[in-house]
Amino acid sequence: MMEPLLTDRFGLRTHVAQQSGPVFDLRLAAQAKTGPKLQPHRSTASCEPSPDEGPTFLQALKEQLGPEQRAVRAPVNVIVIDHLDRPTAD
Numbered sequence: 072m073m074e075p076l077l078t079d080r081f082g083l084r085t086h087v088a089q090q091s092g093p094v095f096d097l098r099l100a101a102q103a104k105t106g107p108k109l110q111p112h113r114s115t116a117s118c119e120p121s122p123d124e125g126p127t128f129l130q131a132l133k134e135q136l137g138p139e140q141r142a143v144r145a146p147v148n149v150i151v152i153d154h155l156d157r158p159t160a161d
């Protein structure tokens with residue numbers, strides 16, 4: 072819907088290219104841990120982390136549900152602008 076307007080008004084020409092870029096890889100940390108084992112948050116408890124209340128959110132996520140995320144590089148699609156004109160006066 073916007074592409075024809077941008078093409079007419081600005082002479083926009085683009086193409087999609089694939090480049091290597093940073094992405095997050097989400098995998099199971101342990102194959103046996105796939106089910107929900109979450110514990111409800113006490114309404115009186117503070118949301119600030121403290122050493123005696125247990126793991127951080129990311130640690131609990133990994134331990135209780137199993138997924139872990141890693142920053143990796145992978146192919147991603149990017150829009151490349153080939154040509155763009157200055158807009159004409161109205």
